[in-house]
Amino acid sequence: MTTSLYIHIPFCAAKCNYCSFNSYAGLEGLQGRYIDSLCAELGQCTSGGYMGPLRTVFLGGGTPSVLSAALLKNLLASCFACFPVHPDAEISIEANPGTVDRAKFELLKTAGVNRISFGVQSFNDQELGKIGRIHSAEEAAQAVNMAKEAGFDNLSIDLMYGLPGQDPKSWQISLETALSLDLNHLSLYQLTVEEQTPLERMVQDGRLQLPVEDELAAMDEITAKLTAKNGLAQYEISNYARSGYQCRHNITYWENRDYFGVGAGAVSCLRGSRKRNIVAPEEYCDAIESGSSTVIDEETLDLEASFRETVIMALRMNRGVAVKQLEKRYKIRLENHYGKVLQQLIKDKLLEQSEDYLYLTDRGRVFANRVMADLV
Ligand code: SF4
Structure with missing residues (x-):
């Protein structure tokens, strides 16, 4: 019986040029229909005896925080109506600083969300521009402070190193700025240039330059030194936390435990079988509305492969x-x-x-x- 639920929100205000996630800009008109479909899929998960009282819920994407307060409220209410929730459950949402305001944080708090993971990526405006982020460094810091004022203490920031035009000094400044916000969790990823992204084309034709290996090694050293100095212990290759603030939902993945995923492209791993939903959001809604299966892929891992x-x-x-x-x-x-x-x-x-x-x-x-x- 699984106690972890992932909910995929595939909408973004704009597509970042490095992104290969199942996320789309310009689909605002589909959001209401998509949330209705998610609520219907959540209702279907109640049968089958797969789900126990939820211990972790993760709204990821895409940008869940791009949804209106009303849609977020509907979705969370529907989720909690479908499943019992453990009193100590971790309820996380991914947020983009360009898509939040005080009212949205207050709604999330009231609705039961207790962890926010901000996609910030850099506190350098030039770097943010080069990777197509919609927010400034200052807006990112303001969003974090607003969340704190709304009563959230379990906050995380995603930052990336190895960005175009970044050097060890600017990485140090971004990291120090994140640390100055006094958060309990940081996710620090090295940029990966994904195939068929605008970033790949810009790097290939020389419009953007990436840091060289020595610079990346220097950034790694800065990360190790500053995180340790600020009491954030590394607990996973890219994740650092104070004691008690490790992301429990992601630990479910790293322990290869069962989880249920709903939404377009979401993956579920249940009793040795892995299923993936239809990827395109509109086709996913069509399937839910017509009562046909949302699953496009299913594989059963043999015991040794799973081991x-x-x-x-x-x-x-x-x-x-x-x-x-x-x-x-x-x-x-x-x-x-x-x-x-x-x-x-x-x-x-x-x-x-x-x-x-x-x-x-x-x-x-x-x-x-x-x-x-x-x-x-
Ligand atoms: S906000 Fe996140 S999911 Fe959306 S395009 Fe940017 S990186 Fe991708």
Whole structure:
């Protein structure tokens, strides 16, 4: 029985030039219909005995905060009417600083949301312009402060390093600005140039320059130094938090536990089967309205594939793989499965094993891709 729910909101005020998520600008006219469809899909999830009392709910996207207060209210009310919610549940929403105001934060608070993750990406206006963000650095700081005034203390900011035109100094300033907001959680990602995005074309034809490897390494050092100095412990490759503020919903993914996803393109992972919904928002609404299936893809992982996936995902977390739990869950011994490959990674000081956990060493985190490739 799963206790984690993901709700996908595919709308954005504008499409950022690096983005390859299932998100769309210019679909404002579809929002009301889409929320009705989501509410209908939530109603369908109540049958089948899959869902227990919710411990984590995550409204992601896209930009959930682009929805009007009325639509957000409907959606959250419908969700909580469909499922019992654990009193200690983490209810998260992703927000874009250009799409929020005081009234929306107050509504979210009243509706039961208790965690906000802001997509900020940079506190440098030139960098924000180059990646097509709709907000300024100042608007981002104002949005965070407004959320605090509305009573939220579980707040996170996403920042990206490796942006076009960024150097270690400007990364340091962005990070220091984020830290000065005194938040309990930060997500710090390296920019990935995704295929077929406007950013890829601009980098390929030389209109935008990305930082070189030495600069990226210097940014990594700045990150390690400043997060530690400010009491934010790394708990996953890209995530840092004060004690008790780790994102519980994302930990569900990294532990490869079951979750239910609703909305266009949303993935559900239930009892060893993974299903994906229709990706295009309008087609998703058509399917819900006509009573046909929203599922376009379904796969069942065999036990060993699922075992390996669980190992890889858990190694993203600093604490690593809970070995006894893993072996009990799959009835497969880690050493038997990986044999010499595992011994070599330990010998190369890329992995370390304590009595309970197998985890990446500091050196292993630098070469994480190589370790994962060996274990996949
Ligand atoms: S706001 Fe987020 S989801 Fe929307 S286009 Fe930008 S990066 Fe993509």
